[in-house]
Amino acid sequence: MTPRPDPEPSPQDDAARAGWLYYLGGLTQDQIAAELGISRQRAQRLVSRAMAEGLIHVRLNHRIGACLDLETALTDRFGLTRARVVPGLGPGADPVRAVAPAAAAELERFLRMTDPLTIALGTGRALRGMVDALDPVEAPQHRLVSLIGNIAPDGSASFFDVVMRLADKVLAPHYPMPVPVISPTAEERAAFHALPPVRRVADLAATADVVVVGVGQMSDDAPLLKDGFVSRAELTEMQAAGATGEVAGWVFDAEGNYLDFGTNRRTGGVRVAPGLPRPSLGIAAGASKAPAIFGALKSRIINSLVTDEPTARALLARS
Numbered sequence: 001m002t003p004r005p006d007p008e009p010s011p012q013d014d015a016a017r018a019g020w021l022y023y024l025g026g027l028t029q030d031q032i033a034a035e036l037g038i039s040r041q042r043a044q045r046l047v048s049r050a051m052a053e054g055l056i057h058v059r060l061n062h063r064i065g066a067c068l069d070l071e072t073a074l075t076d077r078f079g080l081t082r083a084r085v086v087p088g089l090g091p092g093a094d095p096v097r098a099v100a101p102a103a104a105a106e107l108e109r110f111l112r113m114t115d116p117l118t119i120a121l122g123t124g125r126a127l128r129g130m131v132d133a134l135d136p137v138e139a140p141q142h143r144l145v146s147l148i149g150n151i152a153p154d155g156s157a158s159f160f161d162v163v164m165r166l167a168d169k170v171l172a173p174h175y176p177m178p179v180p181v182i183s184p185t186a187e188e189r190a191a192f193h194a195l196p197p198v199r200r201v202a203d204l205a206a207t208a209d210v211v212v213v214g215v216g217q218m219s220d221d222a223p224l225l226k227d228g229f230v231s232r233a234e235l236t237e238m239q240a241a242g243a244t245g246e247v248a249g250w251v252f253d254a255e256g257n258y259l260d261f262g263t264n265r266r267t268g269g270v271r272v273a274p275g276l277p278r279p280s281l282g283i284a285a286g287a288s289k290a291p292a293i294f295g296a297l298k299s300r301i302i303n304s305l306v307t308d309e310p311t312a313r314a315l316l317a318r319s
Helices: 011-024 029-036 040-052 065-078 095-111 125-133 163-170 186-193 196-206 232-240 287-298 309-317
Strands: 082-086 118-121 143-151 174-180 210-214 245-247 250-252 280-283 304-308
Touching: 011 029, 011 040, 011 095, 029 040, 065 082, 065 309, 082 095, 082 309, 095 118, 095 125, 095 280, 095 304, 118 196, 125 163, 125 210, 125 280, 143 163, 143 196, 163 174, 174 186, 174 196, 186 196, 245 287, 280 287, 287 304, 287 309, 304 309
Parallel strands: 082 304, 118 143, 118 210, 143 174, 210 280, 280 304
Antiparallel strands: 245 250
C-alpha cells in the first residue's frame, strides 16, 4: 500500500508550489508571496530551492501532498480510474495553463504504449493546450479520430480542432470528422451521417480504446456560445431545460444525463456513452466548469480527470 503523504506541507512542498507558480504560472516573486502568504524574500528562496533541488524540469517533478490527497478523494468519491490534480495558478490566471502539462503527460502514457490504440478526441481550449504542451513522440502504431465535427457555422475549420495538430506532432494516422459541429437541421445531420466515409469515421470513434475530452459549461459563458455554435436564444432555451455542461458538443444536465432537446438533435460527431469500460479522460478546470464536470463525473461520461486544485476542492464540496 502506498503511504499517504503528510497533510502538513513540507519545505519541499512549498518550494514545489512556488516553482510551479513562477515557472509555469508566470507570477512575479511579489505575486507568489501574496498568493502563499509569505514574505518576498522567502518566496525568492523557495523559487531558488525549487530549481536547485531539481523540482523544476520541463514539467514539475514533484507531487504536492495536498494535490495527492485531492486525487485520492476524487477517486474515492467518483469511482475514478485515474485522477491528476495540479496546483492552481492563483486568482485571475488561466487554468488551462495549469492543467495542460499534466494532461500532456497523461496522453503521453497512451502514446508510448506499443500495442496499437485508437484514441478519440474532443476539442476545445483545454485539449489544444494539452497538445501544445506535449513533447513530440513518434507513435505511428496508433490511430487518432475526432469525436466532433470540424466545420464551423461559416464553413471554416473549427479553430480548436486538435486531431490534425496532434497527428503532426506524433506522426500517427488521423481521421477528422468531416461534418458540421452542429447542423442547421436534424435532417441535414442525418444526411451527413449517412455518407459512407462519415459512417466509417463515426464507427471508429464509437469503438475507440481511449477517449480524451474537454468539458464545457452551459452557463452564460458557454464555449458553444462564445465560439458561435449556438445562439443566445438556443442557449437560454437549453438552460431552461436543465442544460449544465457539454462534452464534444453533446449537452447534459446536472446529473450528467444527455438532453433529448435543442442542439443535441443536430450535433455532429459521436456522443461519449456514459459508463464506458475503457478510459474516458476529462481535461477541465475552472470555477465556472465545476457543475459541468460534476455532472460528467456523476454519470461517468468521464471516468478519469485532470484538473487543478481549486476545481478539485469545488467538486468535492458539492453535495
